[in-house]
Amino acid sequence: MKKPVIAIDGYSSTGKSSISKIIADKLGLIHMDTGALYRGVTWYALQHCVSQNGQIDLNLLFSSLDKINLEFKTHEGTLVLYMNHTDISKEIRTNQVSENVSLVAKQKEVRDFLLLSQRTLAEKGGVIMDGRDIGTVVLPNADYKFFLTASIDERTNRRFLELKGLGIEADKDQVKHNLVERDKIDSEREIAPLKQAEDAIVIDNSELTKEETIELILSHIQKI
Ligand code: C5P
Numbered sequence: 084m085k086k087p088v089i090a091i092d093g094y095s096s097t098g099k100s101s102i103s104k105i106i107a108d109k110l111g112l113i114h115m116d117t118g119a120l121y122r123g124v125t126w127y128a129l130q131h132c133v134s135q136n137g138q139i140d141l142n143l144l145f146s147s148l149d150k151i152n153l154e155f156k157t158h159e160g161t162l163v164l165y166m167n168h169t170d171i172s173k174e175i176r177t178n179q180v181s182e183n184v185s186l187v188a189k190q191k192e193v194r195d196f197l198l199l200s201q202r203t204l205a206e207k208g209g210v211i212m213d214g215r216d217i218g219t220v221v222l223p224n225a226d227y228k229f230f231l232t233a234s235i236d237e238r239t240n241r242r243f244l245e246l247k248g249l250g251i252e253a254d255k256d257q258v259k260h261n262l263v264e265r266d267k268i269d270s271e272r273e274i275a276p277l278k279q280a281e282d283a284i285v286i287d288n289s290e291l292t293k294e295e296t297i298e299l300i301l302s303h304i305q306k307i
Pocket residue numbers: 095096117118119121122184185186188189213214215216217265266269
């Protein structure tokens with residue numbers, strides 16, 4: 084029997100990636116954190132495509148996209164993102180990347196560049212993919228679609244703790260500001276905006292633990 088394709092979309096820091104990873108392990112699926120791909124391209128841009136005024140030179144980035152090779156590998160049970168054979172899983176979580184990623188992600192050239200690898204991965208089934216436009220654009224025919232949301236204060240706490248765990252210094256007000264800004268840019272962009280697919284099941288996990296959210300998602304999957 085073909086394994087399912089599951090789309091998990093939602094706001095920043097609702098736990099999409101860590102929840103998807105655990106569900107993938109439980110159901111024997113491949114997990115793709117698509118946010119990491121956009122972060123990877125942003126990190127590349129910050130290294131190689133910055134103009135004299137300190138801003139990302141988008142045209143230079145567009146003409147450099149073919150030099151970027153992004154690959155996920157599993158290392159001790161954790162998904163690690165490699166760019167051109169270098170592990171960049173920590174670099175992509177820095178504040179500088181978080182502050183620039185939504186600008187990069189709203190560009191058509193960048194979205195087109197990343198779309199094919201996402202769709203190809205899902206062709207054979209057995210995939211759980213998390214992001215912003217998975218249920219609406221990348222995999223509109225996914226077998227199951229979920230949309231996660233939570234209060235801004237709860238999400239700020241989660242991101243703050245995540246950064247602390249990674250050893251990255253963070254200020255709570257700055258973290259909150261970044262989440263609000265990113266959600267705004269992601270929701271208002273023209274191409275593939277962050278929005279709930281009409282057939283997605285919405286889960287507000289402000290008051291739920293990660294384990295409870297996972298149980299809820301699994302109970303829906305078993306029900307359908
Ligand atoms: O999931 P994460 O917070 O790491 O995503 C970082 C950014 O990547 C988002 O704020 C958004 O700008 C972009 N993104 C996107 N489409 C996706 C996944 C992420 O535009 N499918």
